[in-house]
Amino acid sequence: MTTYTGKLLRVNLSTGATxxxxxxxxxxxxxxxxxxxxxxxxxxxxxxxxxxxxxxxKLFLGTGVLSGTSGQGFNRWLVTTKSxxxxxxAKSSCGADFGARLKIxxxxxxxxxxxAEKPCYIYIEDQKAEILDAAxxxxxxxxxxxxxxxxxxxxxxxxxxxxxAGEKLAKYAAIVSHRRTAGRCGVGAVMGSKNLKAVTVNASxxxxxxxxxxxxxxxxxxxxxxxxxxxxxxxxxxGVASSVLKYGRDMxxxxxxxxTRGRLDDIEKIGAPEFNRFKTGNYGCYGCxxxxxxxxxVTEGPYAGFQTEGPEYETVFSFxxxxxxxxxxxxxxxxxxxxxxxxxTISAGVCIAxxxxxxxxxxxxxxxxxxxxxxxxxxxxxxxxxxxxxKREGFxxxxxxxxxxxxxxIGNGAEKYAMHVKGxxxxxxxxxxxxxxxxxxAVSTIGAQHNWGRPFDELTRTRDPLTDxxxxxxxxAVARRxxxxxxxxxxxxxxxxxxAEARNQLLVAATGIEEFGDPAYVVDRVGERVxxxxxxxxxxxxxxxxxxxxxxxxxxxPLEDAGLATGEIIRNLDGLIxxxxxxxxxxxxxxxxxxxLKELGLEKVTTDMERSVKGKRATGKRRGxxxx
Amino acid sequence: MRIGIKGFGxxxxxxxxxxxxxxxxxxxxxxxxxxxxxxxxxERGKFFxxxxxxxxxxxxxxxxxxxIFALPQGLNTELNDGDEVAIIAALGxx
Numbered sequence: 001m002t003t004y005t006g007k008l009l010r011v012n013l014s015t016g017a018t019x020x021x022x023x024x025x026x027x028x029x030x031x032x033x034x035x036x037x038x039x040x041x042x043x044x045x046x047x048x049x050x051x052x053x054x055x056x057x058k059l060f061l062g063t064g065v066l067s068g069t070s071g072q073g074f075n076r077w078l079v080t081t082k083s084x085x086x087x088x089x090a091k092s093s094c095g096a097d098f099g100a101r102l103k104i105x106x107x108x109x110x111x112x113x114x115x116a117e118k119p120c121y122i123y124i125e126d127q128k129a130e131i132l133d134a135a136x137x138x139x140x141x142x143x144x145x146x147x148x149x150x151x152x153x154x155x156x157x158x159x160x161x162x163x164x165a166g167e168k169l170a171k172y173a174a175i176v177s178h179r180r181t182a183g184r185c186g187v188g189a190v191m192g193s194k195n196l197k198a199v200t201v202n203a204s205x206x207x208x209x210x211x212x213x214x215x216x217x218x219x220x221x222x223x224x225x226x227x228x229x230x231x232x233x234x235x236x237x238x239g240v241a242s243s244v245l246k247y248g249r250d251m252x253x254x255x256x257x258x259x260t261r262g263r264l265d266d267i268e269k270i271g272a273p274e275f276n277r278f279k280t281g282n283y284g285c286y287g288c289x290x291x292x293x294x295x296x297x298v299t300e301g302p303y304a305g306f307q308t309e310g311p312e313y314e315t316v317f318s319f320x321x322x323x324x325x326x327x328x329x330x331x332x333x334x335x336x337x338x339x340x341x342x343x344x345t346i347s348a349g350v351c352i353a354x355x356x357x358x359x360x361x362x363x364x365x366x367x368x369x370x371x372x373x374x375x376x377x378x379x380x381x382x383x384x385x386x387x388x389x390x391k392r393e394g395f396x397x398x399x400x401x402x403x404x405x406x407x408x409x410i411g412n413g414a415e416k417y418a419m420h421v422k423g424x425x426x427x428x429x430x431x432x433x434x435x436x437x438x439x440x441x442a443v444s445t446i447g448a449q450h451n452w453g454r455p456f457d458e459l460t461r462t463r464d465p466l467t468d469x470x471x472x473x474x475x476x477a478v479a480r481r482x483x484x485x486x487x488x489x490x491x492x493x494x495x496x497x498x499x500a501e502a503r504n505q506l507l508v509a510a511t512g513i514e515e516f517g518d519p520a521y522v523v524d525r526v527g528e529r530v531x532x533x534x535x536x537x538x539x540x541x542x543x544x545x546x547x548x549x550x551x552x553x554x555x556x557x558p559l560e561d562a563g564l565a566t567g568e569i570i571r572n573l574d575g576l577i578x579x580x581x582x583x584x585x586x587x588x589x590x591x592x593x594x595x596x597l598k599e600l601g602l603e604k605v606t607t608d609m610e611r612s613v614k615g616k617r618a619t620g621k622r623r624g625x626x627x628x
Numbered sequence: 629m630r631i632g633i634k635g636f637g638x639x640x641x642x643x644x645x646x647x648x649x650x651x652x653x654x655x656x657x658x659x660x661x662x663x664x665x666x667x668x669x670x671e672r673g674k675f676f677x678x679x680x681x682x683x684x685x686x687x688x689x690x691x692x693x694x695x696i697f698a699l700p701q702g703l704n705t706e707l708n709d710g711d712e713v714a715i716i717a718a719l720g721x722x
Contacts, residue, residue, distance in 0.1 A: 229636065230690050230714045238695070245697040246688065273698050460687065460717055497636070 014114030033487025034062025038080035052084040053193035055115035064489025068103035068207030073494025075286040086423035090185035100286035105203035116195040142176040161198035163342025170400035172347035179309035183344035210512035225497040238272035239294035240312040258353040262562025308336040317428030318349025330379035341390025350425035422447035433565035445534035453479035472579020480527025629709035636716040
């Protein structure tokens with residue numbers, strides 16, 4: 001018995017074929033969890049240069065090592081695919097119950113391939129899958145979709161679905177389960193391109209660890225630690241938005257006014273206590289006792305009736321600080337709309353901030369924005385624009401392409417104001433204030449993302465976040481640690497007080513795999529292997545060092561009014577990238593060396609790298625960025 | 629008055645020499661406590677800027693389980709004998 005089922009459901013929407021197949025043991029041991037296992041499958045199965053929104057792309061939905069067990073805070077799930085936002089590798093994780101139910105249904109993962117002729121959904125029960133007609137679901141929002149599927153299949157089924165934004169291929173469409181989202185990289189658009197509205201799972205029970213007694217012994221000790229931990233209590237009372245005043249006011253790390261400054265007047269109005277005026281209850285993912293989700297409902301004013309399970313820190317940044325918006329009810333409204341329409345709050349807010357700056361500079365006007373006055377802080381217009389993005393109407397159609405493509409279409413110097421890396425909008429940490437984040441955003445295999453390589457110690461200033469040197473080795477280390485988080489699918493909020501030793505004890509007790517008792521294997525060895533293969537995936541797609549960049553703003557424009565970081569720019573990005581490449585075993589062009597690939601057991605990738613470099617020299621072009 | 633100090637992510641005995649601090653200043657505010665702790669260990673006490681008396685916010689600070697951002701008086705909150713102040717290594721947010 002082990003928490004791995006060793007089974008993968010493959011669904012081909014073009015042929016209608018469904019089959020459960022074994023996951024090879026060496027893939028499980030060598031890649032551990034969905035970020036690694038999904039990568040291994042899709043690296044082997046996706047041809048370079050395919051259209052991310054074409055039938056050749058595949059969608060991998062995977063569960064964590066401890067999903068479905070009584071382990072607290074290990075029940076997230078993760079999506080991997082080729083991103084329509086960037087054309088690069090994609091990974092996006094989500095909370096709620098879907099991952100646990102998938103595991104309990106007897107599956108470690110699902111691969112969806114092909115493209116259905118008409119809208120459909122996948123219904124899973126006891127490892128059996130059916131492809132069913134979704135004509136009645138198409139066009140519904142995510143809440144309506146989940147409710148309808150419960151009416152059809154019973155109240156206990158759990159669904160992951162897309163909203164109208166995914167159906168209409170918005171490049172940052174999300175996959176939603178309950179009110180939690182796999183938001184980043186446009187994974188919902190890939191689902192929409194396959195005419196797949198939802199995946200619904202009917203399963204109950206629990207996953208049983210290999211050594212149940214040992215697992216429960218460790219868990220019992222951990223639960224005592226979690227109960228006493230003050231962060232758990234804080235998260236339960238205020239949620240992840242409890243970081244807004246710390247990062248936004250006290251440390252001035254939160255980007256303001258489209259990443260031009262660090263201080264926002266009246267930021268206290270969007271601190272966690274203000275949001276708690278709307279609180280009606282808590283929400284927790286499968287088996288989690290922290291229950292950091294804050295159910296908040298606006299009961300009066302222009303946004304009365306909007307209810308959300310948030311907003312979390314990133315959403316307060318994306319609809320608050322970066323837009324100079326200090327109206328908390330409007331942020332609740334936009335958060336709710338994003339969940340219902342199925343769009344990523346980070347990308348949506350940064351797209352609107354981009355539009356606000358263009359509006360301010362006179363590059364666009366009300367003639368371009370369907371009459372919306374995109375003055376900083378004008379939240380009624382922002383709420384309307386979120387709806388337009390989600391429904392892909394008017395100006396929202398353009399912004400739904402993401403800032404990179406929108407800037408290319410608008411022209412007139414708009415690119416200067418598009419805050420993205422590799423086509424993925426930048427999240428809520430100002431890279432000139434936390435320079436390790438600057439490097440992390442630049443070298444990330446998925447584009448700018450807060451949980452690709454999170455420099456925890458720079459956020460606490462245990463490491464100097466403003467130095468222009470020495471971030472490379474540290475970012476490589478935290479990126480490896482994030483691979484572990486994404487493989488174990490450990491929630492950093494639900495596990496306050498968890499030690500590395502306890503985590504490894506849980507992994508061994510759950511799986512019986514002795515290597516998992518060694519952090520050097522679970523974090524470093526597998527982390528390096530996964531990061532290296534993700535980079536190889538991107539190089540095969542035509543990416544190179546020139547894509548490991550940041551917007552010029554961070555390199556040339558001194559940051560305004562940002563406390564200790566006032567006047568800062570990133571002076572030495574090339575040097576930091578060299579540091580990162582050197583410790584990672586990449587050439588100065590960012591390509592994994594044959595020696596490094598061999599050390600990591602990825603010898604077969606060497607040929608791909610040689611072929612990619614030769615092909616790039618011959619054509620100088622990047623492949624397959626999404627046509628629609 | 630004696631104030632209990634709880635450290636999360638580090639040992640308060642190692643950092644500040646004790647799990648309790650005898651705070652004998654007027655007014656006995658959270659700011660005064662953080663200042664004393666910062667003076668005891670300037671490396672660990674980075675949460676407080678001694679030059680400007682400014683709380684940086686790198687750490688999460690709680691008084692009797694209430695986070696600093698939710699205290700109406702913030703740094704000027706007056707402490708009472710037996711209060712417990714928790715200093716928690718900060719975490720990124722999602």
